[in-house]
Amino acid sequence: MHKTRKRLHWLDWLILAVLAGFVFVIWYRISGTLNYKWQWERIPNYILRWDEEDGRWVANLLLQGLITTIRISIYASILALILGTILGIARCAENLAIRMLARTYLEFLRNIPPVVVVFIFFFFLSEQFITALNIEGWARGIARQENNGVWEFFFGDMRLFPSMISGTIVLALFESAFVGEIVRAGIQSIPRGQREAARSIGMTWLDEMRFIILPQAMRKVLPPLSNQFISLIKDSSIISLISVQELTYKTVELVASTRMIFEAWLTTAAFYFILCFGLSLLFRRLEREGRA
Amino acid sequence: MSDDAPIIELRNVSKFFGPFQALAGINLSVVAGERVVVCGPSGSGKSTMIRCINRLEEHDQGSITVDGISLGEDTKDIRAVRQEVGMVFQQFNLFPHLTVLENLTIGPIRVRKMEKARAESLARNYLERVHIPEQAGKYPAQLSGGQQQRVAIARSLCMEPRILLFDEPTSALDPEMINEVLDVMVELAGTGMTMIVVTHEMGFARKVADRMVFMEAGRIVEVAPPSVFFTNPESDRARMFLDQILEH
Numbered sequence A: 001m002h003k004t005r006k007r008l009h010w011l012d013w014l015i016l017a018v019l020a021g022f023v024f025v026i027w028y029r030i031s032g033t034l035n036y037k038w039q040w041e042r043i044p045n046y047i048l049r050w051d052e053e054d055g056r057w058v059a060n061l062l063l064q065g066l067i068t069t070i071r072i073s074i075y076a077s078i079l080a081l082i083l084g085t086i087l088g089i090a091r092c093a094e095n096l097a098i099r100m101l102a103r104t105y106l107e108f109l110r111n112i113p114p115v116v117v118v119f120i121f122f123f124f125l126s127e128q129f130i131t132a133l134n135i136e137g138w139a140r141g142i143a144r145q146e147n148n149g150v151w152e153f154f155f156g157d158m159r160l161f162p163s164m165i166s167g168t169i170v171l172a173l174f175e176s177a178f179v180g181e182i183v184r185a186g187i188q189s190i191p192r193g194q195r196e197a198a199r200s201i202g203m204t205w206l207d208e209m210r211f212i213i214l215p216q217a218m219r220k221v222l223p224p225l226s227n228q229f230i231s232l233i234k235d236s237s238i239i240s241l242i243s244v245q246e247l248t249y250k251t252v253e254l255v256a257s258t259r260m261i262f263e264a265w266l267t268t269a270a271f272y273f274i275l276c277f278g279l280s281l282l283f284r285r286l287e288r289e290g291r292a
Numbered sequence B: 001m002s003d004d005a006p007i008i009e010l011r012n013v014s015k016f017f018g019p020f021q022a023l024a025g026i027n028l029s030v031v032a033g034e035r036v037v038v039c040g041p042s043g044s045g046k047s048t049m050i051r052c053i054n055r056l057e058e059h060d061q062g063s064i065t066v067d068g069i070s071l072g073e074d075t076k077d078i079r080a081v082r083q084e085v086g087m088v089f090q091q092f093n094l095f096p097h098l099t100v101l102e103n104l105t106i107g108p109i110r111v112r113k114m115e116k117a118r119a120e121s122l123a124r125n126y127l128e129r130v131h132i133p134e135q136a137g138k139y140p141a142q143l144s145g146g147q148q149q150r151v152a153i154a155r156s157l158c159m160e161p162r163i164l165l166f167d168e169p170t171s172a173l174d175p176e177m178i179n180e181v182l183d184v185m186v187e188l189a190g191t192g193m194t195m196i197v198v199t200h201e202m203g204f205a206r207k208v209a210d211r212m213v214f215m216e217a218g219r220i221v222e223v224a225p226p227s228v229f230f231t232n233p234e235s236d237r238a239r240m241f242l243d244q245i246l247e248h
């Protein structure tokens, strides 16, 4: 068997040296030619800020954005899992019309750029839905109340609730198609005998799904599902385009007001990286423990 | 219903897979308590026939009546029949994500709406009947093939069916485990359960069968009591088949 080398070869050193040179040139161009002034020392203040009036630390732009990104990712994941499971089941349905609808939805999402999809969902679905249910007025009502601590904990600033909810819905609708494909693969990987055994003891279709097929299917597709949720976090930056005030949106704001282009974006990149890489390490570990 | 009214009745049943005819005009009546053993060459439609009885396959022509219920599109009827008809598969088909006990109780709890405690005592009772009460907490993958098949039989019994269908229940087993499963089936036959068994275990057939059914190419070629079937079969086809499998 081929063994992966653990020590660096002279060729590896050469590659690393070339890369280092490359980084240096870019660095030189930025600070020399562009006359860019690095102001890393200002960044922490945009994460946590000391509030003189209240005398406590408060989250500033970047951290606010990060928290919103995390909130939206969690809610959108849950929603995408529910919708995706329904879609996955629909893709395996005996009824042709149901199967075709689910297939159409998937192909639609697969063959249109995400940004376009997000705009379509936003203007055609989310906004209509928010207006129809008067969520705007309702959220403003809560924002004005005194004891809205629980609401704020779950949804942040309630004045931004409508935008956050539409962002969550858009993101969930978008990801659900891919979750649906994963669920479908899981369902189809369960041998036919399992269904037959469930049926032969008189189970209803719903019970068969709930107690026999889905528990086994979901266990099988846990690794690709967790990857999809990491993708969802990354994809969440797209909804900054519909003015959801998550991390990317806040970074754009920060750059516009301070001109710290490189510092702000590198910090944001680090936030995303830590979040996604941390989760993937966690999932990998859980997976290993689950198997043991 | 009188005693000798059939509990299962197939009338002129045909079944097609695309252009291929798997069953061609099957007629068969089974009365309550009867033990019928079905045999015949591979591809003759044995599985297809018994799978039509609990509608794992849909028949295309003719009628099937089970315990007074005619099998059609009505899902309520189908489920009612399935609760009365247990099925034991060649590949066991136990639920791998559930323990043995959960495998047995899920039917009573979800389908019969039985309380968990009652379902569990019922399940333990049937595990006793198939001689593996000590395996209740294990997962199917931790059991031998013979034990798995006995769990599968117990799972069917937990639904307290009036009829049990067996589709080559010992064909996937190592030789040394075949008897432990056959023993359980013989005991079952002694309780007066109505059984239709597809098998090539002729020793078992001789011991328990009231009638032998011989199939070939989607038809029932011969029906006879085992005493006649094994010594003096009417059809040449059955004779050839018996010669082949009894040779070994």
Ligand SMILES: Nc1ncnc2c1ncn2[C@@H]1O[C@H](COP(=O)(O)OP(=O)(O)OP(=O)(O)O)[C@@H](O)[C@H]1O
Pocket (backbone or CB within 6 Å): B017, B020, B022, B040, B041, B042, B043, B044, B045, B046, B047, B048, B049
């Ligand atoms: N789902 C299916 N689709 C197409 N053809 C099928 C299907 N199931 C069975 N058949 C065909 O129908 C015929 C009868 O099959 P069946 O499984 O009933 O035979 P069998 O007598 O049980 O054979 P064996 O002893 O091999 O189990 C076979 O020729 C088989 O290829």
Ligand SMILES: [Mg+2]
Pocket (backbone or CB within 6 Å): B046, B047, B048, B167, B168
């Ligand atoms: Mg068969």
